[in-house]
Amino acid sequence: MKVLVFGAGQLVQMMYLAAAPLGVDVKAVDVNSRDILHPVSKQKLEMTLDYALSDADVITAEFEHVPEDLLALAGETGKFHPNAKSILTGADRVREKACLDIANIPNAPYKIIKHIDALDDAVQALGQRIIFKASRDGYDGYGQWRMMIPEDVDDIRIAFASLDLQTVPIVAEKMIDFEREISIIGARTSDGKVSCFDIAENLHYQGQLHVSVAPASNISDSLKQKAHYIFETLANSLEYIGVLAVEMFQVGDELLVNEIAPRVxxxxxxxxxxxxxxQFEQHIRAxxxxxxxxxxxxxITAMINIIGCTSFSRDLxxxxxCHLHWYGKEVREKRKMGHINVTANSYFELSEKLSKLLTFLPEEYFPKLAGEIRRLKAL
Amino acid sequence: MKVLVFGAGQLVQMMYLAAAPLGVDVKAVDVNSRDILHPVSKQKLEMTLDYALSDADVITAEFEHVPEDLLALAGETGKFHPNAKSILTGADRVREKACLDIANIPNAPYKIIKHIDALDDAVQALGQRIIFKASRDGYDGYGQWRMMIPEDVDDIRIAFASLDLQTVPIVAEKMIDFEREISIIGARTSDGKVSCFDIAENLHYQGQLHVSVAPASNISDSLKQKAHYIFETLANSLEYIGVLAVEMFQVGDELLVNEIAPRVxxxxxxxxxxxxxxQFEQHIRAxxxxxxxxxxxxxITAMINIIGCTSFSRDLxxxxxCHLHWYGKEVREKRKMGHINVTANSYFELSEKLSKLLTFLPEEYFPKLAGEIRRLKAL
Structure with missing residues (x-):
């Protein structure tokens, strides 16, 4: 069987490695050059995109930012999973919010800003601390802006003045005082069967995931049920096929969905x-x-991202x-270079192993690790 | 880092898959055509053997039957592991027996037959039931012969008459009434560190491994110590670097080495x-x-070989x-097509899972499985 994947990064690489034992071949599409690449060596394969699309049994994506023409081409084949709707929902925060609301899934209060005049109304409705996010990523000048004090709104007004808000609206979202960020990842099959992994607890730094620990500690049954309900409701409403990730904020015993990622x-x-x-094998299976x-x-496993850093002892x-997963990319600031999975039989044992790991790592690149070690030790 | 492997079968394929996460690239050498191949796709890579040999950080082998000129070429680079001596020992039963004797490791009583006249002496010395093995494999007319009753010797004498016993001697070995076959697999590093996996219990049928279960059941501490002593003694005496396998017969509380395989x-x-x-990652690491x-x-894990068979439901x-490892080869009689690993928390749970597995498999290709299920259930 053959799977073609839009995207040529580490996720398709890991899909390839997980699929090979099943006798499944995976190829990658560089969505910019439209070249077909080997997912590990990134060597160009002598085959056109058209041929690869027709030759594949299934087409999928490693990210949600698939150019629309490719999405259309894939859609026409009838072999694209999860499906165009899910990809578009993951790629556009306006659609994502609408999807959550329609499915009646709790999420942070928000306003859509399609015109600079709507800014004041949004601020009025959402309160003192707001995060403004471009509905779609990758547009010049767009990004995220935080209003921490009311005076910040002036800078934001200036920034918005130069943007085409009609084409790429802004989602203004009330900042949530959450206790922690968790995610639930699972798969849905074409016949509607849903199967989730244990919930992970995630630590971000400057907008990037740094550490995940799974299973998340202190997850009550009620919280677990809520997370599963949210996952299943969203997967069903999207008629999803494949692996789906749902990021959530935990506030007391409540969960607010932060992000839907239609992919591993x-x-x-x-x-x-x-x-x-x-998850990579599970996605291929689904x-x-x-x-x-x-x-x-x-x-019990901790995943530690290696970000923008190659200067560590491989002796870790x-x-x-302790398992290294190296992506083989050239180093760049803030680039995910690889990750380390550390497995243990208890949170305490995990904290001991992570303490040892930290001795092999330059701490400035791993700013969340020391705190997490302390937290795990105290559990 | 780059590893070049002599051989282009499933073992180098699995080495490639295990090495990739470490950022290590593995390439395969077809020892017949001398082509350099991608270990999974078997696609020919545009590079000469000379280039591949000089480009590699390490050269190793997936089997012991490496042509001698290749072994010499690899040896000259100073990058070949485990080493030529170990490969030659694994490839030649006369050397293997000598290696065991020099290291004082128990093995089945034997005689070397280099001339047809030595046959009667061998029979006299070894008793009623003897297995005769060509010292090296792959020679026309050579193979294995069994003497089960004294009269069989006449057929064997006729078979031997046409062989060049001087060039390829025969090892005559007393058949052992063993209780079971076990193997110990481990790695030795360049600085002499040795690390073994748990002992596996192996079921053969018509000379091929069909089922392994690890950890082997009912291994006393004394038996475990003996197996580890044998492994370490052999690995040290061969100055071995990489993963080594030692197959043994258990007779009561004694272990007789049956075979040394200088590879995964x-x-x-x-x-x-x-x-x-x-073991594949461990070999690469070493x-x-x-x-x-x-x-x-x-x-607790059972490994079931899929031999000469493709007609089973992938729904297993x-x-x-239950984990499928498919090699992607064309089916041939007695050819290893893939294997299935089944993991469990107890032997009983394993037996239950294997019972279920058997419902997906054509039993004639898996003749040892039903008996093994009964054995595991009774443990």
Missing amino acids: HNSGHWTQNGAETC CLNFPLGSPQTNK ISIPG | HNSGHWTQNGAETC CLNFPLGSPQTNK ISIPG
Whole structure:
């Protein structure tokens, strides 16, 4: 069987490695050059995009920012999973918010700003602390802006003045005083079967995921049920096929959905060494209509992203249960270079292993790790 | 880092898949055509053998039958592991027996037959039931012969008459009434560090491995110590670097070495899903002088070979903990097409899962499975 994947980064690489044992071949599409690449070596394969599209049994994506013409081409084949709707929902915060509202899934209060005049109304409705997000990424001048004090609104007004808000609206979202960020990752099959991995607890720094620990500690049954309900409701409403990730804020015993990622997800990398089936294999299984694998957790696992850094001792793999996953990319600031999965039988054991790991790492690139070690030790 | 592997079968394929996350590239050498191949796609890579040999950081082999000129070429580079001596020992039963005797490791009583006149002496010395093995494989007319009753010797004498016993002697070995066959697989590093996986219990049928279960049941501490002593003694005496497999017969509380395989081994495939580090990654680590990974067993695991058969339902992967490893080869009689690893938390649970697995498989291709299920259930 053959799977073609839009995108040529680490996610398709890990899909390839997980699919090969099933006898499934995975190829990558560079969505800019339209070249077909080997997912690991990134070597150009002698084949046109048209041929690759027709030759594949299934087409999928490693990210939601698939150019619309490619999405249309893939859609025409009838072989694209999860489906265009899900990709578009993940790629556009206006659609994402609408999807959550229609499914009646709690999320942070928000306003859509399509004209600079709507800014004051949004501020009035959402209160003192607001995060403004471009509805779609990758547009010049767009990004995220934070209003922490009322006076910030003046800078934001200036920034918005030069933007085409009609074409790319802004989602203004009330900042949530959440206790923590968690994510639930699972798969849905074409016949509506849903299977989730254990919930992960995620630590971000400057907008990037740095550390995930799964299973998340102190997840009550009620919280777990809520997370599963949210996942299943969203997956069903999107008629989703494949692996889906849902990021949530926990506020007391409530969950607010922060983001829907229609793909395998960084906070699910722990499954490679901690779960009976990894998210990459699970996505391939779901897309090809194979039976899903067991999502059972075998080990408590921490996933540590290696971001913008290559200067660490490879000897860290001497730590028992420490697994390096290296992407083979050229180093750039803030670029995800690889990740480390560390498995253990208890949170305490995990904290001990992470303490040892930290001795191999330059701490400035891993700003969330020391705190997480302390937290895990105290559990 | 780059590793070049002599051989282009499933073992180098699985090495490639295990090495990629470490940022290590693996290429395969077809020892017949001398082409350099991608280990998974088997696509020919545009590079000469000379270039590949000089470009590699390390050269190793997936089998012991490496043509001698290649072994010499690799040896000259100073980058070949485990080393030529170990490969030659694994490839030649006369050398293998000498290696065992020099290291004082128990093995089945034997005689070397270099001339037809030595046959009667061998029979006299070894008793009623003897297995005769060509010292090296792959020679026309050579193979294995069994003497089960004294009269069989006449047929054997006729067979031997046409052979060049001076060039390829025969090892006559007393047949052992063993209780079971087990194997110990581990790695040795350049600085002499040795690390073994749990012992596997192996079921053969018509000379081929069909089922392995690890950890082997009912292994006393004394037996475990003997196996580890044998492994370490042999690995040290061969100055071995990489993963080594030692097959043994258990007779009461004694172990007789049956075979030394200077490579990753079929009876170690269970480590892919049952151990913290798999044998393929461990071999790559040892060869590249990386720290070894933890050999710890995470799950009791059965490895079932799929031999000469493609007609089974792929739905077997619906069984929790059931992992397919497919080699992507054209089917041939007696050819290893893939294997299935089944993980469980107890022997009983394993027997239940294997019972379910058997419902997906054509039993005639899996003649050892039903009996093994009964045995595991009764443990």
